[in-house]
Amino acid sequence: MYLYTPDEIDRERAHHQAVIQGAGDLDVKRIGNLGELAFEQFCREYLPVEMWEWENEEAVRRCNPESFSGHDFEVFGYEIDVKTSRDVSAFRPANLLENDPDDDIIVMVWHRDNEDALILLGWERTETLESKVKTQEAYSGEEPEKLAHLAARPMNELHDIGPNTAHLNQKPENPFSSGDRVAKNGDGDGSVAVVVEVLPPEKNTTAYGQEMDGEAVNVAFPNMLDDGPGNWREIHPAKLASYCDDQNIKLYTYKHTNLEYPENPFTPGDYVIKPDYEDPDLAVVLEVTGDSDEDREISIAFCKHLEEEWGEQPYVLPADLRSRCDEAGIKSYSYDYDELSFEHQF
Structure with missing residues (x-):
């Protein structure tokens, strides 16, 4: 089994894609997206990258509607669907077949209630599930009430269905993330x-x-x-x-x-605070000047002063902020860039 811990970017993308998709049940679609992200990370870690493809990769990355492909991944030529559930009874052979009888392989992913961790429990061929269901119906009768059979082959056996190739870690090496x-x-x-x-x-x-x-x-x-x-x-x-x-x-x-990463990352329109103040007021960057040793680089105006002049939650195009503040007589203040930090408003 493998543990996948989604970061904030993963969580937001999984949710927003579900919104854009117009899903009837946002919770189900979001957790389904997280399950696909979990399996994608497994593939990147353990399977040759040229031998698998994530059908919904661009849709999730760019939060666009999916193309309604009948499966989530193609691995070694097999069509794979990822099933994600908090209720492990969903992974009983009959339940899996009832919900998805058409793909070659089903991967099972369990998630915690608050979706902060997902576990890849295993995978199974659909034809094997069919055989197990028939066998249970013909010979086993009803299963003991407290002991239900769950389908799962170990995740690390998935590479056995493909050619004998070296398994390399193909995770991205670059240190950057969206918003940097x-x-x-x-x-x-x-x-x-x-x-x-x-x-x-x-x-x-x-x-x-x-x-x-x-x-x-x-x-x-x-x-x-x-x-x-x-x-x-x-x-x-x-x-x-x-x-x-x-x-x-x-x-x-x-x-x-x-x-x-730039030494001075600020641009007009950025929301900032002076973090060494005990209760800093939110400000917006008006102007970023040159790196003269004699001048402070960043001019800011405090948002409370903008609201007093223009009403609550004013938005002025960053290119116009300096001139609009000058016209309205709103006072600006100058600081060195290393005296300020971002105070994001998303």
Whole structure:
């Protein structure tokens, strides 16, 4: 058995994809998505990457509707469906067959009540399930009330149905995650970008028509995100890929080793606080100036002052914030970038 612990990005994507899918039962669809994420991580760890395919990978990553494929994965040419349940009785042979008789293999994933951990219990061929059900009906009669048969072959036996190949860890190596601020390596004057999605290693073979030796990261630049219809800073980073896809916001692909975390990650429109204050007020960045030793780099205005002037929850395009504040006589304050920290509003 294998334990999978979803992170915050996984949880948000699993839920939002269920919303976009229009699922009748969001809880069931969300946990089903998490089960697929769990099996995808197992495949990446133990199976040759060129011999399996996740049908819903892009739909979940970008929170788009699925194409209603009859199965979730194809592994070694077998069609595999992932069944996720809190109720282990769902993994009895007859129950599995009743719900999904058409796929070659069924993978069983159990989850905790609060969905903070999922366990890959095992897998079974559908034809084996059919045989077990027939045998039980013909010879076994009713099972003892306190002892029910559950179908499951150990997960590590799944690779035995494929060719004898080396099993390599194919998990992404890059350190970045959606929402991270990045800049091009060694470019002191380079623009700060936002990580929108981290591509799986097998998806990054080319960028701009060129073969890429390494893993790719898709980024967007804040000024382009600002041109979208909403305040993207109030969107959870897990949903940025969905937002950019929906709004046709251009993404740029970089090899992850060509990116680094910038010293000064702030851009106009960012929500910040001064963390050394005991009860810091929320502020918004108005302007980011050059790195002159004599000037503080970041100009901010406090949100409470904006609300006093423009009403509650005002949103002004970041490019207009400086001029709008000057016109309204709203006072601004300057700080060094290392005096401030993000106070995200998603």
